Amino acid sequence: MTYKNEYIASTQHPDDFWLEQARNIAWFQSPEKGCQKTDSGYYDWFRGGQLNTSYLALDHHVNNGRGEKTALIYDSPVTQTTQHFTYNELLTDVAQFAGGLSRLGVEKGDRVIIYMPMIPQAAIAMLACARLGAVHSVVFGGFAANELAVRIDDAKPVAIVTASCGIEGSKVLPYKPLVDEALNISEHKPKACILFQREQLTAELNKDTDYDWHTLAENSEPASPVAVDATDPLYILYTSGTTGKPKGVVRDNGGHAVALHYSMGAVYDTSEDDVFWAASDVGWVVGHSYIVYAPLIKGATTVLYEGKPVGTPDAGAFWRMIETHKVNVLFAAPTAFRAIRKADPEGTFLSKYDTSSLRTLFMAGERLDPPTYYWTSEKVGVPVIDHWWQTETGWPICSNPMGLEPMKTKPGSSSVPTPGFNVKVLKGPDAPQAIGEKGAIAIQLPLPPGCLTTIWQDHQRFVDGYLREFEGYYSTGDNGYVDEDGYVFIMGRTDDVINVAGHRLSTGEMEEVLAAHPDIAECSVIGINDALKGQLPVGLVLLKDGVSVDEKALEQDLIQRVRDKIGPVACFKRAIVVNRLPKTRSGKILRKLLRQIAANETVAVPSTIDDPSSVEEIESIMRDKGLVREPAAI
Ligand code: COA
Numbered sequence: 001m002t003y004k005n006e007y008i009a010s011t012q013h014p015d016d017f018w019l020e021q022a023r024n025i026a027w028f029q030s031p032e033k034g035c036q037k038t039d040s041g042y043y044d045w046f047r048g049g050q051l052n053t054s055y056l057a058l059d060h061h062v063n064n065g066r067g068e069k070t071a072l073i074y075d076s077p078v079t080q081t082t083q084h085f086t087y088n089e090l091l092t093d094v095a096q097f098a099g100g101l102s103r104l105g106v107e108k109g110d111r112v113i114i115y116m117p118m119i120p121q122a123a124i125a126m127l128a129c130a131r132l133g134a135v136h137s138v139v140f141g142g143f144a145a146n147e148l149a150v151r152i153d154d155a156k157p158v159a160i161v162t163a164s165c166g167i168e169g170s171k172v173l174p175y176k177p178l179v180d181e182a183l184n185i186s187e188h189k190p191k192a193c194i195l196f197q198r199e200q201l202t203a204e205l206n207k208d209t210d211y212d213w214h215t216l217a218e219n220s221e222p223a224s225p226v227a228v229d230a231t232d233p234l235y236i237l238y239t240s241g242t243t244g245k246p247k248g249v250v251r252d253n254g255g256h257a258v259a260l261h262y263s264m265g266a267v268y269d270t271s272e273d274d275v276f277w278a279a280s281d282v283g284w285v286v287g288h289s290y291i292v293y294a295p296l297i298k299g300a301t302t303v304l305y306e307g308k309p310v311g312t313p314d315a316g317a318f319w320r321m322i323e324t325h326k327v328n329v330l331f332a333a334p335t336a337f338r339a340i341r342k343a344d345p346e347g348t349f350l351s352k353y354d355t356s357s358l359r360t361l362f363m364a365g366e367r368l369d370p371p372t373y374y375w376t377s378e379k380v381g382v383p384v385i386d387h388w389w390q391t392e393t394g395w396p397i398c399s400n401p402m403g404l405e406p407m408k409t410k411p412g413s414s415s416v417p418t419p420g421f422n423v424k425v426l427k428g429p430d431a432p433q434a435i436g437e438k439g440a441i442a443i444q445l446p447l448p449p450g451c452l453t454t455i456w457q458d459h460q461r462f463v464d465g466y467l468r469e470f471e472g473y474y475s476t477g478d479n480g481y482v483d484e485d486g487y488v489f490i491m492g493r494t495d496d497v498i499n500v501a502g503h504r505l506s507t508g509e510m511e512e513v514l515a516a517h518p519d520i521a522e523c524s525v526i527g528i529n530d531a532l533k534g535q536l537p538v539g540l541v542l543l544k545d546g547v548s549v550d551e552k553a554l555e556q557d558l559i560q561r562v563r564d565k566i567g568p569v570a571c572f573k574r575a576i577v578v579n580r581l582p583k584t585r586s587g588k589i590l591r592k593l594l595r596q597i598a599a600n601e602t603v604a605v606p607s608t609i610d611d612p613s614s615v616e617e618i619e620s621i622m623r624d625k626g627l628v629r630e631p632a633a634i
C-alpha cells in the first residue's frame, strides 16, 4: 500500500483502520470499538478490549515457538559486559521479579517508580510492572533527588526499584543516597525500595523497607500476566512543561501496543528477524517505546547500551556496536552524531568496523540539522531519517514511512505526517496557514492510538495545556511549516521548553531554582544555540536592591543549586548578572524577545513594552557575553 492511501484511510476512517491494525496483536479480549468519546470529553481507544503488555512482549513469542530467539542484548562498555537474553530467559526474569513485586503487595493499578541506570533490570522492572497491571514511572538517572521526590509525591508509588549505582563514562554514581534523600524530602513514603546490587559499588540496605532484588525475586513465585483493559494505564512518564511542576504523561495499554506494533512496520520497516537499537535511555520516551516495548512486541531483538557515543572508549563506539550485534536499524539523537563528528571528523573509526548490517538510521529528540544530516549520510552510507515526536505522542508524528513507501529526503524536514496524525499548521483557531508559512503545529483530534490519555491526576492541566488553544486540536508546542509537497519542517518551540542534548527541559523550572537564591530579585533562563548539544540554558539574573556580589561566586552557587535541585542533566553552566530585563508595563519579563535576541532573529518588540531602551541594553550585554548565536552545527 502506498503512503498516500494508508494516510487517507487512517485519517478518514480511523476506526476501521486501527481496528484492522489491532488484529495484529494478541488480545485476551479483542476490541470491537475503535475510538470513543469519554465522560471527560476526550477520546480513548479500544474500550472493551483486554490484554497484557508483558504477555505481548514475551509470552506471546514463547508460545509461538520463538523462546530461544534473542530478545535483548545488553552491551556495557563501562563495565566491559555483554549479555544476551532469549525470550525464554527474559520471560523467566520478568515473571520472577513480578512475583517479587506482588509479594510486596504491588497490584494492578498501583504505581511503581523505577530509578535505574541502563541495565537489563530496568527493562525487566518495567515489564514486571506491566505484567501485574501496575503502572510504572521511570525517572531518568541524571535527575537529582529533588526531582525524584516531586515524582514520588505526584505518582504516590507503592514501591521504588533502583540499583546500587549508575556508571557515567568513568564515574561511578551511587544511587541509594539519592533515593534515600528523595524519600526524606517527599511526603509520600512508598512501602518498599527494591535495590539491584552492582559489583562496581554495592549499597547498604539500611531500612526495614529495603529489599535486595535477587533475594526477593529468587524467593517468589513467578507471576502470570494480569488481564487489563485497553484503556488502563501502562505507565506515567514525567516530562518538562513550562512551569516548575513536571507533567505526568499517561499512556494506556491497548492503544500503545497497537500503535507501537504498527510503527515497527510502517515507520521503521523492522521485522521480527531484525536487531533494533535505540541508543537512548529507558528514562526517556524513546527508551520506553523503542528500547523496551516496540521491538519486543514485534518479536525482534532489542539492544540496551550502557555507554556514550564518544569516550566509551572512543568515537568508534556506535560502529563497534553495529558490527558486534549486527544492528539493522539504529535510532539515536543528532547530538550523538555531532559528538562523534567532533571527535572524529573524517570518520576514521568508521573504516575499522563492518557496519554493513545497518539498513537505516533514524534520528529524533531534536531537529536533525542539515550539516549533521549530510555528514552522517555520507559517512554511514545508509538512509538517514529525521523523524519528529514527543513524550506525549509516544511514537513519531512525522517520518519518512520507510515500511510503506520510502520517500525522498528533504534535509531539515522530518518528512510527512505518519498515518493517524492529522497535522495542521495554524495561525489561530480555525485559521490554517498557507503553504510555506510558519505557524503553531497542531494535530486534529482524535489523536491516533498510543498518544497520551491525560496528565496523571490533573486532567484539567491536560485540557488547559494541550486542548484549549485550538478547539478540536492537540497543540504540540512546536512551530514550523509545511511545504508544497506536504513535508513538515519543525522549527522550534512556541513555549519556554528547551532541548539540551536531545533532552527536553523546562526553563521555568530552572528559573524557580535561581529565584529562590536570597540575592536574586528576578531572573530569566533562556536556551542559547550550542554546536554540540543543540541548546544550553543560560540564566540572566537581576540582583535585589543594595546587594553586591562576586559575580563568579554567585554563578558557581547557582550552578550548584540547579545541579542539586534538578540534576546534572540540565547542563546549567552559565549565569550572568544584568541590571534590568525587558518587561511589559504590567511587569512581565519578555521571554520570547530574549529568545529571539539569543537566536539572532528579528526582534518583535511588543507595544506593551515598559521601556524600549531595555531591549538594546540587554542585546548589547548578550552579544558581549557571546550569547547571541545562530543555530549552528560544527
Ligand atoms: N545518570 C546520572 N548522570 C547523568 C546521566 C545518568 N543517566 N546522564 C547524564 N548524566 C550527567 C552526565 O554525567 C553529565 O554530568 P557532568 O555535568 O557531571 O559531566 C551531565 O549529566 C550532562 O550529561 P550529557 O548531556 O550526557 O553530556 P555529556 O557531555 O556527558 O555527553 C553527549 C554529551 C552528546 C555525548 C550526550 O549528551 C549524548 O549522548 N546525548 C544523546 C542523548 C540521547 O540519546 N537522548 C535521547 C533522545 S532520543
Ligand code: AMP
Pocket (backbone or CB within 6 Å): 239, 285, 363, 364, 365, 366, 367, 368, 386, 387, 388, 389, 390, 391, 392, 414, 476, 477, 478, 490, 491, 492, 493, 499, 502, 503, 504
Ligand atoms: P521529548 O518529549 O523529550 O521527546 O521532546 C519533544 C520535543 O523535542 C518536540 O516537541 C520537539 O520540540 C523536539 N523534537 C523531537 N524530535 C524532533 C525532530 N525530529 N525535529 C524537531 N524537533 C524535534
